[in-house]
Amino acid sequence: MRREHGTPRDDWEKIIEGQGLAYHRAAHPSGLSRPYWDESVHYVFSMEEVEALEEQVEELHRMCLGVVEHVISTGRFADFAIPEWAWEEVARSWERRDPHVYARFDLRYDGTGPAKLLEYNADTPTSLVESSVVQWFWLQDRFPGDDQWNSVHERLVERWRELRLPPGPIHFAFTNMDETGEEAMTVAYLQETAEQAGLRTMAIAMEDIGWDALNRRFADLGGQMIRSAFKLYPWEWMLDDDFGRQAVRHSTWIEPLWKTLLSNKALLALLWELHPGHPNLLPAYLGDPRELTSYIAKPMLGREGASMRIVTPEGTQETPGSYGKEGYVFQGFEALPVFEGQRPVLGAWIVADEAAGLGIRETTGLITDDTSSFVPHRIAD
Template identity: 35%
Template sequence: MRRVPYGPVRDGWQLTNFSLGLTYNDTELPDGTMTSYWREGPYYDFTAAEIEELETATATLYAMCIEAGDWMVRQCPRLTVEGRKQGFFASICNDETCFLARIGIPEYTHEQIIRTWFDGDAETWTHYDKDPDMRLPMQTPDYSPSVYGRFDLWYNGAGSTPRLLEFNAQTPTSLVEAAVIQWHWMDQTGVTQHEWRQWNSIHERLVGWEATPGEPGDPGAWRRNINKLREARTWLPEKPKIFFAYETSETSGEDRMNVAYLMATAEEAGYPVELIAMSQIGWDVAGDRVVFVPAPGQEHKAEPIDVIFMLYPWEWFWHEEGGKAFFRNMADPEKRGTVWIEPPYKAALLGNKALLPVLWNLFGDDPERGKYLLPAYFAESSKAAKLTSFAKKPVWGREGGSVTLVRDGVPITTNPSEYGADGRYIVQELCELPSFDGLEGTLHPVIGSWLIDGEPAGMGIREGIGTEGLVTGNTCNFVPHTIESGA
């Protein structure tokens, strides 16, 4: 792994990137100046062996996350038969009895978090662990699709071991630049002729590919997930319409374009799609279901939503007015409730920082799997108090907000934000991002390792500058990569 500081610069690269979907390239820095989010010229180059190491780490980490999710749901009383009998509005979970309650997840969501976690695995959902005390009542088989996710990894090339910093499981962005922009950059510059050229099969894994002589085809994540959903929900048409929702208050255009890209891949996979605002998701009281509410002036009427992808954090959604109705609507597939992509468990079990101490507790002593982790603890624990160099992170946080790095007892960088107001934090042993020299100063890259349908699919790299760049925030740049460019 090396940083090539002086790569080719394409004529008109800004317009090219814009035409491919990178409409949010201009980034405003804290001092009010504007800079380019995409770095044209520099790139990171990897050996094939390094890519294989990153791919292995990604697959191993995801398998560990699945085991960690199983552990978390075991800690919720609503997993038991008796717990489920208590009903939707009863209260049986608290910080002492339930892990989900401890990390701040409203109790009314717990049953659906557990149900969507086990969807697609009827045997597990019906006879959990073969334990009579944990056995659940028979459920109508259902399926909750999950399409993508992204690990943020520390890595410094050959001789080092990738380490998990966090898992962006529900709403990862930088998808457009990772899947499309850097691929076209590599293709247009011809900087590498290696057989692989770039670790990047994100697009193909979403839309699938045809079989060739000697090579099997792949239906892709969209077809695979929707086909499984239709097996569970037989009333759905062969090509159900998929709505794609984004939050319009995000004004840079990043959320819109990431959602639009995913929508384009679903359309390429053969499904009817529609892009909508989060504010257009409504509730039909008479029909007891989620509907699309057209904007004023639109011709068609409110339309039931069977399937929707939402780029909006569940941890915001379940604290908002109307959240209980949406969760109740999921409860019984026979009522044809709305299917949400990504499902609630992606935020509740995998997409928050509480995952990190759970992983360390389960796998920290495992020499083969624990090597990909950093020691992590809940901030109030005695083990956390013994750390003198650590990253303190809010359980519910984004873009590096409210993350503090402490080296030998002295804070070296802070990033104040609204996150962490609930007082829930974890600490993770400090592992400062690698350093590379550049014209701008010392540069610190973080590897964004993508999963498509649970499989390693590619990489994007973001780098920060100087001490503040040790925490990857929204002012950090995106830099492309190659495999064995020879430069």
């Protein structure tokens, strides 16, 4: 693994916007010294590294599914701050094996040892367009003879073909709260992959989904029943909404309700409890940091690096935010590796139950947040 420099393509901004990354300006805070999409640098991997990472990612995914089984069989829903009224429905969702499509692991990796799990974005992961599409076309333009860890698009189309969903169109739901366009474009891209799989689809805003109390069903603005829906809207928000009690019992949702147990950072503590000392895990605990002298306190339902606190013998560093009322997980802190002053996080994609690709974000800070930049990668020939 190494970081290399290159010359950005002429009109690169126009190119990536035409490929769906239309939100690259709005999703990145203004006043920063580099753009969100930065192709002036990229990372290079060997095929052996990528094959090893694929194996580690798929093992992590299997371990995470084991945590779901453990939580449901032992009834440990309270550790995940899930409202008690939803416990039975989460268990039923798992027992039915409600279908899932995709997820993203965030990993610490420096090229010299096993990857370390930072968190699992299993419910509403983004950076999909840049990982699946934009960096692939960058590779074709700049290094057409090289490869890339990237079968995300093909795997998504294949996964939609595999699903056995109720009759009728799949509704693809975004939220009107999205001010940057990132979520809308992510949903539109996933809708396109479903259409390439031969499925009928419809786009809808979450705010426009209605509840037909008489017939006990969800409906779109045209009154059509919503039998299945992909939503880029977190389950914890749905469970907190007025219609949450209906949502858990009606319609097929992708991602499914059982993913509330994987998109929650309490997962990190249970992974360590069930697999102590595993080479791909950092020690993590609920309630307090126990023996850890260097740790990061992560809100169980936090997003974009908000409301975190790093504690080391040298001092404490915090990020602003309003998360944390649901509780914290305390994870052993290992600073991200440094490549030419930048700290990369590897975002490893899972489609169905298989590793499918890689996206890299990097920043100068210790915590990857909305100021980080996305950089492409290649596998050297």
